[in-house]
Amino acid sequence: MKPVRAVPLWWVLLLVSRLGATRKGSPEEASFYYGTFPLGFSWGAGSSAFQTEGAWDQDGKGPSIWDAFTHSGKGKVLGDETADVACDGYYKVQEDVVLLRELHVNHYRFSLSWPRLLPTGIRADKVNKRGIKFYSDFIDALLKSNITPVVTLHHWDLPQLLQVKYGGWQNVSMANYFRDYADLCFEAFGDRVKHWITFSDPRTMAEKGYETGHHAPGLQLHGTGLYKAAHHIIKAHAQAWHSYNSTWRGKQRGLVGISLNCDWGEPMDISSPKDIEAAERYLQFCLGWFANPIYAGDYPQVMKDRIGKKSAEQGLDMSRLPVFSLQEKSYIKGTSDFLGLGHFTTRYITERNYPSRQGPSYHNDRDLVELVDPNWPDLGSTWPQSVPWGFRRLLHFAQTQYGNPPIYVTENGASQKLHCTQLCDEWRIQYLKGYINEMLKAIKDGVNIKGYTSWSLLDKFEWEKGYSDRYGFYYVEFNNRNKPRYPKASVQYYKKIITANGFPNRREVESWYLKALETCAINNQMLAAEPLLSHMQMVTEIVVPTVCTLCILISAVLLMLLLQSQS
Numbered sequence: 001m002k003p004v005r006a007v008p009l010w011w012v013l014l015l016v017s018r019l020g021a022t023r024k025g026s027p028e029e030a031s032f033y034y035g036t037f038p039l040g041f042s043w044g045a046g047s048s049a050f051q052t053e054g055a056w057d058q059d060g061k062g063p064s065i066w067d068a069f070t071h072s073g074k075g076k077v078l079g080d081e082t083a084d085v086a087c088d089g090y091y092k093v094q095e096d097v098v099l100l101r102e103l104h105v106n107h108y109r110f111s112l113s114w115p116r117l118l119p120t121g122i123r124a125d126k127v128n129k130r131g132i133k134f135y136s137d138f139i140d141a142l143l144k145s146n147i148t149p150v151v152t153l154h155h156w157d158l159p160q161l162l163q164v165k166y167g168g169w170q171n172v173s174m175a176n177y178f179r180d181y182a183d184l185c186f187e188a189f190g191d192r193v194k195h196w197i198t199f200s201d202p203r204t205m206a207e208k209g210y211e212t213g214h215h216a217p218g219l220q221l222h223g224t225g226l227y228k229a230a231h232h233i234i235k236a237h238a239q240a241w242h243s244y245n246s247t248w249r250g251k252q253r254g255l256v257g258i259s260l261n262c263d264w265g266e267p268m269d270i271s272s273p274k275d276i277e278a279a280e281r282y283l284q285f286c287l288g289w290f291a292n293p294i295y296a297g298d299y300p301q302v303m304k305d306r307i308g309k310k311s312a313e314q315g316l317d318m319s320r321l322p323v324f325s326l327q328e329k330s331y332i333k334g335t336s337d338f339l340g341l342g343h344f345t346t347r348y349i350t351e352r353n354y355p356s357r358q359g360p361s362y363h364n365d366r367d368l369v370e371l372v373d374p375n376w377p378d379l380g381s382t383w384p385q386s387v388p389w390g391f392r393r394l395l396h397f398a399q400t401q402y403g404n405p406p407i408y409v410t411e412n413g414a415s416q417k418l419h420c421t422q423l424c425d426e427w428r429i430q431y432l433k434g435y436i437n438e439m440l441k442a443i444k445d446g447v448n449i450k451g452y453t454s455w456s457l458l459d460k461f462e463w464e465k466g467y468s469d470r471y472g473f474y475y476v477e478f479n480n481r482n483k484p485r486y487p488k489a490s491v492q493y494y495k496k497i498i499t500a501n502g503f504p505n506r507r508e509v510e511s512w513y514l515k516a517l518e519t520c521a522i523n524n525q526m527l528a529a530e531p532l533l534s535h536m537q538m539v540t541e542i543v544v545p546t547v548c549t550l551c552i553l554i555s556a557v558l559l560m561l562l563l564q565s566q567s
Helices: 009-018 065-071 093-103 129-144 160-166 174-189 202-210 225-252 273-296 301-313 326-332 362-366 388-401 426-445 489-500 506-528 530-566
Strands: 042-046 107-111 148-154 195-200 255-261 264-267 339-342 346-351 368-371 407-411 449-455 474-476 485-487
Touching (some): 042 148, 042 407, 065 160, 093 129, 107 195, 107 449, 160 174, 174 225, 195 202, 202 225, 202 255, 225 255, 255 407, 273 301, 273 346, 388 426, 426 489
Parallel strands (some): 042 107, 042 449, 107 148, 339 407, 407 449
Antiparallel strands (some): 474 485
């Protein structure tokens, strides 16, 4: 790994402006680049176990913190929805593999459920063999279809017993338990899985789980809990990487990385040094919080300075940001074979000082405000806005900050417009077109991007928002117990990008859009007929057995009468 030298944000802004990266308007207004991706570029779609699998208590699976959170019935999730069934993915593996083949993807990113494999979270207690078999069969089905599995070890669904017994990620012992879990996965699946992601978006997991309480486990330990959780997550990641590196890499020849999500932070006034500093802080508190220890051995200096200063002003003897020992810094540095980068939108950033007397919080520690340009294309939901140019800037920032690592885009996508159940998702097509094109420009600039995962394959359970937001290429009818899937227009469009490995020319790309909308009109008719089909299915399931039973009873009575008359 190359030595990492921090690059100031003003330098990145100067670089991308010289490369022609404008910050105004939508992709139609900016200069669209026609060209193709490098040979071997990997295209994919993604999902996570808790959001799609269902079968929450089936075949030996233990409860997760999200099972406990959604079952509490305290209004923590919109509509008090749960993921007990979700997309019913546990029972629809073969059907979903067919959808992936239909999309023409090269890889599929999914997560393993820790409590499905280890019901208590602890390997020494019990390994659920049915859980091992489920994922083993799933991996085999993907490989049989020539789809590469990209496997996330942990996507937020910590085993509930680890939370109850040890306090979850507030306890440093989680690092050891996670390493044991990771070792089990490497042992069981590593002969076939060559791309591993330790954690998915740990910043959100820490912030919403231990600061705001909006996510499981629902704790509000303001200004302390999230930093402690993150500290232990980083240690856990490092332990898993070292275990793979020392025990498994020699024979399995795989890669282990982490997936970090961050929006781009653009200075509100690019001529204002204070706004540029605030935007730099935003990115360091977002991406650098986890990436800097992994690539440089310690937290970003601005985090250490800010949180340390505010902690002292709040009368604390020590900083609320934990400290890595020299040995830990050396152990953590370099523990990533690639950088997984998730990105959805952009925010304008301006400085605002929050007095320390307001109390400790992640929000106050940053001393900034996030703003949205009302002119940015509105996708109809509160988040995300479509701001493609920010993606290119974030990719440049990651390249320059962390020594030009191999980057896999691990999450990027758009949720559907509010109350829209149509399959003609034109806004998602425009989002895909704009963001993928900015990624192509970043590759042309020299950023080392190896693959792209669009989020997500299916509509699914969206955490505290329940089923209100739909990110999927495939519409899932959650009101039907069979959870049928219907392709949206974006399926056709994304498939064309994959097949062409980019954007060959204007005429062809424009034809993709028209073709996609033609297809979705037909699919909409199928979706409109769904209530009638469901009703007919229900009638069939109830009436046919009833009629058959009556026929058998009548036949039995007639037979008895016939036998009596003969006797």
